[in-house]
Amino acid sequence: MPHTLRSFLESIDNRVLHIHDPVDPVRQVGYLCSESRGPLMFHNLDGFDGWRLTDILIKDRQGQAAALGLDDIKQVCPFLAGQMANGAGGSKMVKDAPVHEVVMTGDDADIRHIPIPIHSKGDAGRYLGSGVTITRDPETGIRNESILRMQLTDDPHRAPFWMAARHNYSHYLKYVAMDKPMPMAFAIGLHPVYEIMANWSGRHDTFDELEYAAGVLGETVELVKCRTIDLEVPAHAEIVIEGMVHPTARMPEGPFGEFTTLGTGAEGPAPVFTVTAITHRKDPIFRHMQATWFTDHQPLITLPMEAAYYNRLKETHGNSNIIDVFVPPWASQFMMIVQMEAKWDGQVGDVLMSALSGPNLHVKTVIAVDEDVDIYNAEDVLWAIACRCNPETDVWVHPGSRLHPLDVSIPQRGDEYTVMRVGGKMAIDATRPPTWRKEERAKLGRVDPMGKGDAAIERLLELVRQPR
Numbered sequence: 001m002p003h004t005l006r007s008f009l010e011s012i013d014n015r016v017l018h019i020h021d022p023v024d025p026v027r028q029v030g031y032l033c034s035e036s037r038g039p040l041m042f043h044n045l046d047g048f049d050g051w052r053l054t055d056i057l058i059k060d061r062q063g064q065a066a067a068l069g070l071d072d073i074k075q076v077c078p079f080l081a082g083q084m085a086n087g088a089g090g091s092k093m094v095k096d097a098p099v100h101e102v103v104m105t106g107d108d109a110d111i112r113h114i115p116i117p118i119h120s121k122g123d124a125g126r127y128l129g130s131g132v133t134i135t136r137d138p139e140t141g142i143r144n145e146s147i148l149r150m151q152l153t154d155d156p157h158r159a160p161f162w163m164a165a166r167h168n169y170s171h172y173l174k175y176v177a178m179d180k181p182m183p184m185a186f187a188i189g190l191h192p193v194y195e196i197m198a199n200w201s202g203r204h205d206t207f208d209e210l211e212y213a214a215g216v217l218g219e220t221v222e223l224v225k226c227r228t229i230d231l232e233v234p235a236h237a238e239i240v241i242e243g244m245v246h247p248t249a250r251m252p253e254g255p256f257g258e259f260t261t262l263g264t265g266a267e268g269p270a271p272v273f274t275v276t277a278i279t280h281r282k283d284p285i286f287r288h289m290q291a292t293w294f295t296d297h298q299p300l301i302t303l304p305m306e307a308a309y310y311n312r313l314k315e316t317h318g319n320s321n322i323i324d325v326f327v328p329p330w331a332s333q334f335m336m337i338v339q340m341e342a343k344w345d346g347q348v349g350d351v352l353m354s355a356l357s358g359p360n361l362h363v364k365t366v367i368a369v370d371e372d373v374d375i376y377n378a379e380d381v382l383w384a385i386a387c388r389c390n391p392e393t394d395v396w397v398h399p400g401s402r403l404h405p406l407d408v409s410i411p412q413r414g415d416e417y418t419v420m421r422v423g424g425k426m427a428i429d430a431t432r433p434p435t436w437r438k439e440e441r442a443k444l445g446r447v448d449p450m451g452k453g454d455a456a457i458e459r460l461l462e463l464v465r466q467p468r
């Protein structure tokens with residue numbers, strides 16, 4: 001059986017909170033998703049009969065482990081990194097697709113009829129933030145997937161959207177140079193691994209992100225031809241929006257509260273998507289991705305980032321002992337924590353440099369810690385910075401770096417639509433001296449409380465650890 005949103009929801013049903021009370025998806029769902037600690041399914045959406053809405057599927061390591069079929073949350077990053085190192089899987093075309101059970105074209109293809117929420121107060125409108133956005137390179141024929149934001153307006157068929165200067169933007173520029181419209185589709189409601197891998201930012205000359213995700217899942221992804229445009233989309237998506245992007249048209253777009261939880265970032269005149277068809281399953285589930293702090297939005301980007309950097313940082317000096325990589329969702333993707341064991345002097349510094357110059361523009365601050373620091377625990381990481389770091393030698397700032405377009409704390413250069421920002425990046429070495437300096441390393445060793453490891457006090461330990 002193919003991996004789909006439905007197969008995933010079934011596998012985690014014991015964690016899903018099913019809500020049958022009526023809710024207004026446009027004006028109420030945002031805060032409920034933002035506050036929720038686990039998976040949500042809304043069954044009764046005011047004004048959208050026959051639709052359901054789900055979100056908060058992979059916010060924590062537990063949900064991410066479930067998506068990858070793992071039990072141990074510490075295996076999430078190393079496992080995904082290993083699957084990614086094995087390369088892409090394949091795709092095959094199918095004729096019949098669940099996503100074509102209902103097909104609407106012409107006036108019927110009204111995007112306002114999909115239960116798309118307003119994410120945040122101050123947003124310019126309702127925003128689709130969960131569409132895996134598919135385009136194809138007109139020269140190479142290789143597709144690209146990412147997740148773009150698209151703003152709904154009063155227009156039933158035209159919507160402005162924003163792109164960072166990445167692969168889909170380069171496709172768009174090629175169509176602009178040819179003065180032709182670009183076919184584009186949004187696929188909504190896939191197995192989370194497809195959503196996660198759509199946010200991977202590496203180079204791919206012979207495969208697309210859907211095929212890469214299929215490799216991670218050990219399957220072949222089933223694709224179907226779109227009904228109104230020349231493009232392939234996942235056959236098992238819940239919803240697909242087909243359309244064209246005019247080469248020069250612009251509409252005002254933004255503001256939109258982004259993953260930074262800042263209300264600004266890239267507003268301005270933006271390219272316009274014109275809907276040509278909406279197709280969906282008979283009883284569609286709208287997969288929402290609430291954009292505020294912190295929801296699925298952060299790990300969807302940070303998870304493929306963690307795995308890609310895990311593989312990248314291991315390459316430092318040919319073979320560095322990288323134990324885990326964590327981009328804390330509560331730091332909105334701009335901070336990376338690397339857990340490692342350095343053998344030699346200079347090794348940590350080189351790993352930190354590699355992290356600051358990797359494929360993602362998000363990494364602004366990177367912190368290296370030892371194997372005995374819990375990198376999922378902010379208190380432990382801050383302890384390491386406080387007690388294992390000499391700021392005079394262990395903290396450095398690199399100026400003149402390109403940073404993420406939505407990082408409003410960094411000055412903007414020029415007035416390019418896609419936004420360019422240049423500023424500083426910071427590295428913090430909070431590790432002990434390397435393993436070959438045994439004595440100096442031992443001076444920064446942690447002490448264990450007396451009684452640790454004594455099996456006789458296990459029951460009492462459980463009691464004293466209980467919140468009260």
Ligand SMILES: [Mn+2]
Pocket residue numbers: 144145167200201202204209
């Ligand atoms: Mn890409």
